[in-house]
Amino acid sequence: VKLYVPRETRLHEKRVALVPSVAAKLIKLGIEPSLQPGAGEAARIPDSAFVDAGAVVGGDASAQLIFSVQPPSLEQIQQMQPGTVLCCFVYAHREPEIVRALRDRNITCFAMELVPRTTRAQAMDALSSQAALAGYYAALLAASSLNRILPMMTTAVGSLRPAKILVMGAGVAGLQALATAKRLGAMVEGYDVRPEVKEQVESVGGKFVDTGVSAAGAGGYARELTAEEQAKVAEVLTRHIQNADAVITTASIPGRPSPKIISEEQIRGMKPGAVIIDLAAEGGGNTPLTQPGETVEVGPATIVAPLNVPSHLAEHASELYARNLLNLVGLMVKDGELTLDWEDDILAGAVLTHAGEIKNETARKAAE
Ligand code: NAD
Numbered sequence: 001v002k003l004y005v006p007r008e009t010r011l012h013e014k015r016v017a018l019v020p021s022v023a024a025k026l027i028k029l030g031i032e033p034s035l036q037p038g039a040g041e042a043a044r045i046p047d048s049a050f051v052d053a054g055a056v057v058g059g060d061a062s063a064q065l066i067f068s069v070q071p072p073s074l075e076q077i078q079q080m081q082p083g084t085v086l087c088c089f090v091y092a093h094r095e096p097e098i099v100r101a102l103r104d105r106n107i108t109c110f111a112m113e114l115v116p117r118t119t120r121a122q123a124m125d126a127l128s129s130q131a132a133l134a135g136y137y138a139a140l141l142a143a144s145s146l147n148r149i150l151p152m153m154t155t156a157v158g159s160l161r162p163a164k165i166l167v168m169g170a171g172v173a174g175l176q177a178l179a180t181a182k183r184l185g186a187m188v189e190g191y192d193v194r195p196e197v198k199e200q201v202e203s204v205g206g207k208f209v210d211t212g213v214s215a216a217g218a219g220g221y222a223r224e225l226t227a228e229e230q231a232k233v234a235e236v237l238t239r240h241i242q243n244a245d246a247v248i249t250t251a252s253i254p255g256r257p258s259p260k261i262i263s264e265e266q267i268r269g270m271k272p273g274a275v276i277i278d279l280a281a282e283g284g285g286n287t288p289l290t291q292p293g294e295t296v297e298v299g300p301a302t303i304v305a306p307l308n309v310p311s312h313l314a315e316h317a318s319e320l321y322a323r324n325l326l327n328l329v330g331l332m333v334k335d336g337e338l339t340l341d342w343e344d345d346i347l348a349g350a351v352l353t354h355a356g357e358i359k360n361e362t363a364r365k366a367a368e
Contacts, residue, residue, distance in 0.1 A: 001338050004063035005035040010070045012307070014042035014314035015321060017067035017088070020053035022322035027054045030336035031329070034059025043314035064338060067325050069318075071098050082106035085338060087325055089113055089126070090352055092363035093255055099367040102353040108340065110328065111352040112321075114360060121346045123327040128172045129320035134309040135176030135250065138277045139165075142177075142246040143184055145275040145304055151185020162187050166244040167206070168237075168261055168286070169251035170197040173279055177248045179204040189240060193251075211236040242269045249286035250279045255362060258283035268299040281305035 003026065005018045016039050018026075023033045034056040037047055047057045061079040066072075068088040072080075074097065080086070083106055090111040092099050102109045112126040122128070142165060143150050152162040165181045167174045170192040182188045182205040190201035191209040198208040211233040215223055225233065241247055241262060247270075251261050258280035267276070267287060278285045281292040285305055289298050293307045310317035331347060332338050342348050351359045358364040 001031045001065055001333065001336065002059070002063040003031050003033045003065040003067065004059050004061055005033065005039050005067050006061065006072070006076060007036045007039045008042070008069055009073055009076075012311060013070050014311045015069045015318045016040045016043050016045065016314075017069050017318070017322060017325060018050070018055070019043075019045060019315075019319045019322045020049045020055070021319070022326050023050055023053040023055040025326055026329070029326075029330065029333050031065065031333065032056070034063065040318070043318045045315070045318070065329070067322075069321060071095055074098065074101050077101045077105050077107065080105060080107055083108065085332065085340075086110070087112065087328060090363075092352060092360065093366045096367040099353065099358060099363055103356060103358050103367075106356050108354045109352045110347070110350040111360070111363075112324065112328075112350070114350045114352060115324075115328070116346060116349040118345070121349075124324050124331075124346060124350075126321050126324040129324055130310040130317055131172040131250075132176045133313045133317050133320070134279055135173035135178075135248075136180045137309050137312055138173065138177045138248045138250070138279050139180035139184065141304055141306065142181065142248055142275060142277050143186075145277070145302060146246055147273050148245065149185075150181065163245040164189070164243055165246045165248065166191065166209070166240050167248045167250070168192075169249055169280070170194075170201050170206075171250060171252075173250040174248070175200055175204055177250065177279075178206045181246075181248075182206065186246075189244075191237065191240070209236065209240050238266050238269070241266050242271065244274065245271060246275045246277065248277045248279065251286050252280050252283055256283070258286050260286060260288050262287045264288055264298070267301050267303070270299070270301040272300040274301045276301060276303045278303055278305040279309065281307055 026033050066086045071090045086107050086109045115124050150163045153160045163186045165186040165188050167178045167190045170190040178188050178190050188206040190206040201208045213229045213233050278290045280286040290305045295304045
């Protein structure tokens, strides 16, 4: 099975879908990896490192298997052979034209964001691997954006108080942000609408913000809060937001714009010099004043809203992503051949286009 990894073409994308250590493992599976020259350059992985691992630098898009980070361009899709298996992030709701082109070119595309969030799929879960790195980076951004330090420090002229950091949205990214800020010496607190994350927040050294209101409803589903309950939640959160030196927000709802979880009023009431690191910028941000990709000052606070955060850690982000792809392809290769078993819930869940059809229902609605 021939694999090809093109150079990423989208602006500010520094990751690459293959690293030398993974190339060596793919070869053991019977896959022959090749890369476009310079594919690893932005991640500072030289062509020679891939050659040393047994990969070919050169090759072309006529391979049976293609890995990339971002979706291919329309021109790249036209260069692929019909029937090619492509694995990459797509985010179909933002890319209807690309999705139609993949369908019309008969590409079998597995979209990494569609890999199910099940226990068996954890090793292929690129959303989680990239979110973990983003969460770590958000804590560093908070530390470097503040005009004070995170840890308690005792000096000859007395001691400095540790910073307070509030993380809102304690999923994969939020928990790494909490753990990292804690290791840097901050006092950390976590909040999430899912009350079951309380123990996870505590396990990384954080305090869970208890609003005193549980959204747990019948059958384990969240229920709608009454107006009175909503007011109570807002009041508790306002207090924590306004006590924090830095707030890191990571709240997102799959396939939807980021929920606005901090209001302008709450921001204007923050401490002078406070910062918000908004990791939800890609989906529009967690505050109404977030400008994705920009840093803005609002009253006493600064909102930092970086885009494509994993790309800032391109070497490790590429490494984890390539391992996710290796594990995914492990489900497709039988006796050195590509065999797609549609009974496999991971492959069936992640497939976006196949045999001239858009297989994912949400993507089909967005593209047609
Ligand atoms: P995500 O990036 O979609 O969302 C981040 C967090 O924001 C979530 O914890 C969510 O509950 C929270 N959130 C949403 N709306 C909010 C609001 N209004 N206020 C505060 N917080 C809000 O999610 P994610 O980090 O990719 O995953 C979330 C969880 O899914 C994980 O923590 C984990 O429990 C589970 N998960 C399981 C597996 C697995 O079993 N293989 C894999 C990945 C994730």
